[in-house]
Each structure stands twice: as C-alpha cells, then as structure tokens.
Amino acid sequence: MPTNFFLDIDINGDNKKGIEVAKKIREKSRTATIVFVTTHSEFMLLTYRAQVSALDFIDKSDEDSSIKINLKNCLRKVIENQALTMPQEFFVFENNKATIRIPMDEILYFETAESHRLKLVTKSGQRNFYGSIKEVMAANQTFFRSHKSYLINLDNVVCLDKKNSLVHFVGGQSCLVSKKYIKELKLKIGV
Secondary structure: OOOEEEEOOOEOOEOOHHHHHHHHHHHHOOOOEEEEEEOOHHHHHHHHHOOOOOOEEEEOOOOHHHHHHHHHHHHHHHHHHHHHHOOOOEEEEEOOOOEEEEEHHHEEEEEEOOOOEEEEEEOOEEEEEEOOHHHHHHHOOOEEEEEOOEEEEHHHEEEEEOOOOEEEEOOOOEEEOOHHHHHHHHHHHOO
C-alpha cells in the first residue's frame, strides 16, 4: 500500500527534526512519497542534501491559493505515480489455441453463452471461452453476480436502472440485474 507523508521541517521546536523523520521514512520505505510543508524555506537546500527524494517543498508562508495549487499538484503526481507502480491484475483463461490475459479494469461483465461457455465482454470487445459463472466467482472476488446469467465488474458500473432492471457500464454497454440482487448491488456500488 502506497504511503504519503506531508512533513513540516520544524517538529516540536526542533527546526530540523522533519528532515530526520524523512530520513527514517526513506530507510523504511523506498516508495513512500515525502512532501515538505514548512515556513522554513531557508532549509530547502538541506532537504535535497538529505537525499530523501522529496516530491516537493511547499512554503507555508506563500499565499493560500498558491499552497492549495501546490498541494493539488502534489496529490495529482502521487496518484499518477501510484497508478504506474500498482501491479495490474489480470483475468486469465485458456481457449483451444492460447492462454489469454485480460486486464481486470477492462472487463465489464461475463454472460453465460451456449453449453459450458462464457462470453467475456470488455471495454473494447468480447471473447468466448469454456467455463462457468461459478468457476469465475470462485477464482475472483472482484465480480458480482447480478443475475443467474451475468457476473459484473463493479468498478466499471456507471448506472443502475432499477425500473428496467439493468446495469449500465462505461462505454454504454448494459446487462440484466435480477430483482433479488438489486438491493445488494445498490450497497456494493454505494447508491
């Protein structure tokens, strides 16, 4: 789990304690994000010499609007970095020709097809393979059974249409939701 630290250089009256804390953090974690937020701009050079790889140095004596912009930029950069370093998860299946890996965030839903086959619908297309809804559910807790014939990726749901018993996904795709699963689905997607 990524960790982020926003540190003042002056901690409890010790005007260089924050740099020491940053060194300890860096010893424990090479991937932690460190941002100095302080009124001691005169120590900016020391923070770089400490070699703690701080993302930024925000001067609290700047105008509030400037501080907010700098904090937003830092948070944006943290999110970008975390997206790049987070291991991507895949759904892996085999067909008669190859082993196929589909990124989990690309999957919209699975639908039962003809005998012992599933249709896997993604943001960019679909594939068929041998398997069952139960097998996919047993191997992955990521998906939610919305209907006896459908298993959906909650991360890609954009709308629950209770009136028509449909769930809509990123890209305009949709599939059925059984009335008996609507209440649980509402809880899962926070509606």
